[in-house]
Amino acid sequence: MSTSNRAGRAAAPTGWVHALVTVVAALASMAATAALGLWAAGADGLPDGGFGPVVAAALVTAVGGALELSGDADVLLGTSAGLTVMPLSVTLVGALVLAAGFRRPFASGGAAGAGDAALWAGRIAVLWLLALIGVAFAARHTFDVPLGDDTLGALGDLLGIAPRVGFRADVPLTVFVGVVWLAGVLLLTVLVSPRVPLPGRAAPVRASVRPAAEALVLLLLGQVVIGAAVALVVAATRDRPAETLAVVLLGLPNVVWLGLTVGLGATWHGHVQGPFDLPMPHVLDQVLRTPDIATLDLGTLTGHDGRWAWLPVVEAVLLVLTGRLTALRSPAPPRPWRHAVHLAAGLLFAVLTICLTGRITAYLSLSVLGIGDLGGGLGGELLLRADVWPALGLAVLWGAAAGLLGALAARLPGLSRDGR
Structure with missing residues (x-):
């Protein structure tokens, strides 16, 4: 040495x-x-x-x-x-x-x-x-x-x-x-x-997967930044700003990344009953607070607030930008199919992580002499789970499409490594 x-x-x-x-x-x-x-x-x-x-x-x-x-x-x-x-x-x-x-x-x-x-x-x-x-x-x-x-x-x-x-x-x-x-x-x-x-042997592997990994990390962080900006506007213009602050500081990624999967077409199922009032946007509480297990998807959200119909458009734009960024960060203009595979695999892993970490289970029940739920609302239940396999299939499709578009965009004149 x-x-x-x-x-x-x-x-x-x-x-x-x-x-x-x-x-x-x-x-x-x-x-x-x-x-x-x-x-x-x-x-x-x-x-x-x-x-x-x-x-x-x-x-x-x-x-x-x-x-x-x-x-x-x-x-x-x-x-x-x-x-x-x-x-x-x-x-x-x-x-x-x-x-x-x-x-x-x-x-x-x-x-x-x-x-x-x-x-x-x-x-x-x-x-x-x-x-x-x-x-x-x-x-x-x-x-x-x-x-x-x-x-x-x-x-x-x-x-x-x-x-x-x-x-x-x-x-x-x-x-x-x-x-x-x-x-x-x-x-x-x-x-x-x-x-x-x-x-030495691991460096080429990182060089291959790094562009897609970096772009997807930026996508997820960008979603959190956008969500925080929206939350600040809500806190400044509506009542109960403390609740909005609680959402930001405890569960903002839970909400915005759930929105990412819903924008891709994924479905979640959940239920809110009793005194549970975990920090979440009011529209989610409206959808989930039903006697039976509720379906949380683009249809049920737009049924309560039509503005949610823009969610797939926003996610499509962000994913196309992610594909373009991946192409720009690649060491050489990638083959379209390889670029599509990398981004599809990366988005698959990201959506799987969101589905696993976004699950919520909370329940409480009290009973005396076998007589339950007599406490005037002391008992309750909150559930939230994703349909994982359909969500993963949609992630592969969206990731492959964004990767393909990004690779094709990288081949356009003026969009090369020298013009990053």
């Missing part, structure tokens, strides 16, 4: 202190986003000091971790509860900060070899694992549940029942899924960041 290489490696900011700064910055940004979003949603009024543990629970679910909900009361009281949701605004903030911290040493040219990248990623992973353990143990709390003044409350007073409902993170599962999530973030960062060094 030459003296200059050794000096470059010694100066590379990839030590344990820098890794700790990266992990702390990611967790702090996620915690701040979650806390502000929960505050806007009204969670600051939670009893028994529950706000902090709920923020920790938001971080757990943001990386795909699991919460266990349980009841604690007399044997005469039955409780049943469950929650599966990813606040993707918190997820996205953490991913962006981690990605920026991971690629920073290589962007400055401080580290030059694939070994540097592997060692740097390993240090971040070790500290991230330890941080996840701490967050998972902090995500536990128990709340007193008021039974109200109706029949269930009277029975509770008569029998001397004081129910409590609590939650706790599944620590092993949270740590495992959280580390897998980190690996996915770092892998995607490597794919879209040409300065991150790779072994």
